[in-house]
Amino acid sequence: MNETIRTLLNHRSIRSFTDERIPQERVDLLISAAQHAATSNFFQQYSIIDVTDPEKKKTLAKIGNQYYIAEADRLFVLVIDMHRNAKIAEAKEQPTDVLSSTDFFFRAFSDTVIAAQNIVAAAESLGLGTVYLGSILNDPQAVIDLLKLPKFTFPAFGIAVGYPNQSPQLKPRLPKEAVYFENEYRSAEQSLETLKNYDHDVNQYYDLRDANRRVDTFTNQIAKAVSGKQSEAKKKMLETLRSQGLVQY
């Protein structure tokens, strides 16, 4: 096993950070790692917004309902971005209808997330802690307004990066058989029966992590989450996507 794989296998989300600042040349390395990732057809359809304004960080922390968002030294918002290519096409008097398609949305979404994971892997290899912040999508329109995201762009998620002030245990993952198949999808291997041992492992993980808090199983967590209530902003997410010019067909 090499250093890269060791880094990837050691991933933990970090939600508490020290006050130590990340040197600018390290931030530059993270962005460079993102930029060197693969992109669909070399279209490079993503952007990265480095939110350094403390007020904006606080607003994002409020949207995400997670105070630690504002405490990390760096807060990146990863943006699905076809605006740049729309401008290029318009300047050359070409139509841009295709950027509104689900096809192009898939490409840009993939580009964005691939670049994001390079930031996370690079950061962790440098001893930094990271956490993905899907929670900023609690209110996508508020993020769009805050960061002035134009037509053909949409926030995918945030990533907080800083020096870790905690050292959480590795969370047990689903058994390989549940997520990895040969030649075709096999639904049966995802039955509750096969997840029993895994439920036990997850339960033990939570028990060890914090004796005073929830002790839950994976399948109970999923059942609860799936039956939970969505906010109005989340129910409107497709509408918001479409008002940005995306996923029209």
Add this chain to the structure above:
Amino acid sequence: MNETIRTLLNHRSIRSFTDERIPQERVDLLISAAQHAATSNFFQQYSIIDVTDPEKKKTLAKIGNQYYIAEADRLFVLVIDMHRNAKIAEAKEQPTDVLSSTDFFFRAFSDTVIAAQNIVAAAESLGLGTVYLGSILNDPQAVIDLLKLPKFTFPAFGIAVGYPNQSPQLKPRLPKEAVYFENEYRSAEQSLETLKNYDHDVNQYYDLRDANRRVDTFTNQIAKAVSGKQSEAKKKMLETLRSQGLVQY
């Protein structure tokens, strides 16, 4: 700079592979790296299909219109997967409507791509070559049928992995200023004017790569791609997504 960052900065897509097989324990490492990536709310909403059947590989190569798809030792199809969680919720008699939302689709899509990029980074750290295959989405329904993908799943893309039989040059990326902003999106920094030098670099890259083939600029490529014709299957992609139970609202 450490080994991980060096690996990430050195990424090239590889489209020609030797006959050498990848030892199974290395494949296992790639899957393990994928499984250890972050997932939204720990829902782990992706699956990986390892396509080893030569006939299926050929079919995917035909769908993608790229012969080398069938020539790589390994061909993974990354699947956006909420089927597993639907089954868990159903077994506990919970409703699953929320899995049809754009909100949950975003989470599962992100999980899938994050896991995918760990496969790519891990593979490249082991000296393997990789290429993302968005081309399998030339006909999503054909992939769904071929791999028997059930309700609440959708193919994101393929990844071909093998020992490289070529050593392409590093492709120049957009200037940092075009993709990286502080505190808000800045459209002006993406003007054609600022991309002039980049166009020159890309042009030179193609010229060096193959004196007999296209010599193009980035902005010309984008303008051409955006004005190109979409296949009927691509025009129907949202419909296909929805027939899988996804993105209903």
